[in-house]
Amino acid sequence: MNNQVLFTHKDLVERSKLGDRKTQYKLYSLYVNAMFNVSVRMVKSKEDAEDILQESFIDAFKNLDSFRYESTFGSWLKRIVINKSINHLKLKRIPLIALEEHENWIPQQEEDIKEEDLDISSIKTAIKQLPEGYQTIINLYLIEGYDHVEIGEILGISTSTSKSQYHRAKKKLVGLMS
Incomplete structure (x- = not known):
């Protein structure tokens, strides 16, 4: 990553470090x-996400x-939001379970899905039908772009x-999409 990207919004971050509330609001916005x-x-x-968001920004501004500009500010903040979201899920005790243990699991062969048959809304609908733990893994890996080592660290599980x-x-998602 080049330095120009790493220093995106550096002026706002530096002024925010000094406690400038207007600048903090700009960064927040x-x-x-x-x-x-x-x-x-x-x-x-939405309600839980709003609470997590506020806590995340408070923590970010406090810290x-x-x-140190080792990543972009957005990446740093995103990590805080994801960690707080994961902690929230842990508090609600939403477990990662083995697929075979899920009540709706039906063993099936993986079917090929034609790309032209896919659309964002059907993918989102199918993801919402997955057990909570699987949704978390799919979101972290496919949507947020974390690798399995990072996901393991975030969730406290092995790679x-x-x-x-x-x-x-x-596999379950492909089955739901078929």
């Missing part, structure tokens, strides 16, 4: 919608001194568990 979308995809509740959960979630 730039990221609030994207971060809300990240959280609501994970927790499935701005720890932001191999992340991979197997993703494989099972994808």
